[in-house]
Amino acid sequence: MFDIDKWQEILATIKKNKMRTFLTGFSVAWGIFMLMILLGSGNGLSNGVAANFMNDAVNAMWIWTGETKIPYQGMKTGRPIQFHNEDQEIVQKVAGVGVSSGRYFMGNTRYSYNKESGDYTTITCHPELKDVENLILEEGRFINKIDILQNRKVVVLGADIKKALFKDSTALGEYVNVNNVPFKVIGISTEPGSTRNRNAYMPVSTAQMIFMGSNRLHNLALTIDAKTLDESRAIEEQIRNVLAKKHKFDPADESAVGLYNKLENYIQTMKIFQAIKIFIWIIGIGTLIAGIVGVSNIMLIVVKERTKEIGIRKAIGASPSSVIGLILLESIMITTIAGYIGLVLGTGLMEMINYFMVQSAGPTPDPQGTIFMNPTVDFNIAVSATLLLIVAGAIAGYIPAKRAASIKPIVALRDE
Amino acid sequence: MIRLNNIHKSYEMGSNSLHVLKGIDLNIEQGDFVSIMGSSGSGKSTLLNILGMLDNYDKGTYHLSGNLIANMSEKKAAKYRNDMVGFVFQSFNLISFKNAMENVALPLYYKGVPRKKRNLIAMEYLEKLGLKEWANHMPSEMSGGQKQRVAIARALISQPKIILADEPTGALDTATSYEVMEILKDINAAGITVIIVTHEHDIAAMTRQIIRLKDGRIHEIIRNGELKQFQKNYMKELETA
Known part of the structure; x- marks a missing residue:
């Protein structure tokens, strides 16, 4: 050849x-x-x-509250729904739910360190939020279970907050004043796909104890395990049913509890x-x-x-x-x-x-x-x-x- | 050397069959210089193609150097052609994208001779035919006579026993035709059998045996004394012309 x-x-x-x-x-x-x-x-x-x-977990789901629009069991419309800590627990028990976290937002919280200070949004949450929102930790660690159990005063700062307060010096292990309460910095985080990292994260239990004095939550963030659209919808319906039963609203009432299912979209x-x-x-x-x-x-x-x-x-x-x-x-x-x-x-x-x-x-x-x-x-x-x-x-x-x-x-x- | 016995050949033309050769018996010996003549359609080219194993025949036998040439595979026929026969065509049939030397060397490529060696041999043959300076020219840059000389060199390079020439002077003017015939004469003098097909009497007159075909049969074979007369007639015609 x-x-x-x-x-x-x-x-x-x-x-x-x-x-x-x-x-x-x-x-x-x-x-x-x-x-x-x-x-x-x-x-x-x-x-x-x-x-x-x-940017977020592809199987993420967010649940928020509103007011009822359908009369139910003799109750009038316009009744506000409020999430509490136990809502996170019952949602977590629904089959097909992966991890979940409750969230409570505190807008305009004052953060100060030495002479530097600024107002930022604080998201109080469970450790699982990191997995739902795919948060990236530049330094240190995220909130863990022990922080929640012991109501530790710890905070994870967004990269921009760290830069504003600490400039180039180390923030990890330092104490920042949050509304005049000292919190230990345990991590620096960034959000994927975002240029603004101006959120701080702290354990929901600590925040409820110090700032809100109750067990209220604004919304729930969770991941679900579903392979198909039908599976994902079934889980969605179950969560709605569980919450409807607990808060006594019509499961068909879309405005009582809002729900965004990213997996469906994905x-x-x-x-x-x-x-x-x-x-x-x-x-x-x-x-x-x-x-x-x-x-x-x-x-x-x-x-x-x-x-x-x-x-x-x-x-x-x-x-x-x-x-x-x-x-x-x-x-x-x-x-x-x-x-x-x-x-x-x-x-x-x-x-x-x-x-x-x-x-x-x-x-x-x-x-x-x-x-x-x-x-x-x-x-x-x-x-x-x-x-x-x-x-x-x-x-x-x-x-x-x-x-x-x-x-x-x-x-x-x-x-x- | 060449022995034809009752050779028949017909061509299928659609539903018609054209019977071209109707029983040819012919003996040609080693060293002969033969011309085949005849009017167009008399079967002279067909006969030459059968002799050169370019075409097959329908009936009869053809022995070349004692070997029966019949129903050979293409591969074997190619080998025989390469070893025994050199072809010279009316339209030269040089490969247009190869220069003179490469054209002459091509038969040796199929013999498996290495490139350098075959180009060297090709140069030798070109020199013999007075074309040394034209070795690197393409066929399109040469005159008809030069092209035919290249074709002759190509036919000679594999040292064949027979040179078959189909109207070798058909596309050339008289002076060049005679030059080509002189070359063929020299080749014949070296002991190679030369068979040419021609319809020009003066060209035929330069050979030593003339076979006249008529309607697919051998009409007459002119040689010796008769040939002298033939030559005298046509040479005279030439001189007066």
């Missing part, structure tokens, strides 16, 4: 038939190039949107993306078929054009197999090199787009703003597509080459 002389013969033929070589190569390179761009864009879009969802969006992906694949396969047809066409013409040459070669002693080998190897060589060029150009372009997007996003990337992320193609898919084109080109070349090689040299010679 490997015979330097044969390759020299092929190289010489290619070198002297530049137009033919270019046309064959171009259709292959173009097919692969377009496929890479299509698949890369599809991946980029779906990566970007998926990253946006990752599953729906992913379904759209699946559809887009299928669509992209259909176009991609269409592009590949166009490439294959292009290569086949050119190979047919090439063989037709070379019929006389084949006749000459046969007259001076070329065997049919050497003629087929010559044409096939030439076709395989052109498609391989052209396919590789298309592959490199296509992935190169996508990488370049990726690079400029990362550059223009600046030092603090804001995934909220980009719906296009990491637009690259799986290497295996790229290589298989190229191989497919090469094989198709070889088959497309083989059939006419075999026919041309088996006709009588005298017929081939007569061909004008």
